[in-house]
Amino acid sequence: MKISARLLLIVPLFVFALHGAASASVPRWPEPAWFARFQQQPAPAPAEQPPIDAGLTAAEQHIFAAINHERTSRGLAPLVLDPALVQLARRKSQDMVDNNYVGHHSPIYGSPFAMMRNAGIRYNYAGENIARTTTPANAVLLFMNSRQHRNTLLNHRFSRTGIGVVRAGRQLFVTQMFIGFMR
Numbered sequence: 001m002k003i004s005a006r007l008l009l010i011v012p013l014f015v016f017a018l019h020g021a022a023s024a025s026v027p028r029w030p031e032p033a034w035f036a037r038f039q040q041q042p043a044p045a046p047a048e049q050p051p052i053d054a055g056l057t058a059a060e061q062h063i064f065a066a067i068n069h070e071r072t073s074r075g076l077a078p079l080v081l082d083p084a085l086v087q088l089a090r091r092k093s094q095d096m097v098d099n100n101y102v103g104h105h106s107p108i109y110g111s112p113f114a115m116m117r118n119a120g121i122r123y124n125y126a127g128e129n130i131a132r133t134t135t136p137a138n139a140v141l142l143f144m145n146s147r148q149h150r151n152t153l154l155n156h157r158f159s160r161t162g163i164g165v166v167r168a169g170r171q172l173f174v175t176q177m178f179i180g181f182m183r
Contacts (some may be wrong), residue, residue, distance in 0.1 A: 059165040059172060062136040067153055070144060076156055085162020088119055089175040093166040096173045102132045112177060123179035127152040131174040136165065139174045152178060
């Protein structure tokens with residue numbers, strides 16, 4: 001009787017171990033998003049780096065280059081400059097100057113998403129970063145030192161951007177608009 005009880009315990013364990021070893025499709029939990037940044041990811045080829053549009057101001061060029069550097073240094077694809085988003089970002093920055101506010105909701109245009117829709121820009125994902133500062137380099141530092149702004153800037157779903165910088169005295173009003181599409 002003692003032998004059969006032991007056998008009843010050992011046989012199911014043995015069968016379970018064999019089944020587990022033979023099964024290659026054991027479901028695994030997905031890796032958390034924060035873990036992905038620690039994985040070795042190939043750097044994009046130099047040919048993938050988008051050229052800086054000559055239509056940008058020096059301040060806009062600096063911010064565009066700096067945000068793409070931040071993205072590519074973390075294994076993310078660089079953003080492509082979208083001329084329609086550049087025009088919209090400039091309009092938003094000018095609106096902040098004209099109406100004396102710094103915020104995502106414009107008293108004239110509404111939310112950045114409404115602004116994009118009204119301009120005929122299509123997207124699946126969209127975001128906006130805004131800042132009021134004194135230099136383009138400081139704008140990038142402000143974005144990278146703010147969790148919400150950094151998360152927007154480094155969002156892997158975004159593929160296109162527009163940057164608009166308007167100077168008002170010693171202040172720069174900076175707007176970055178981001179869009180992305182389902183793959």
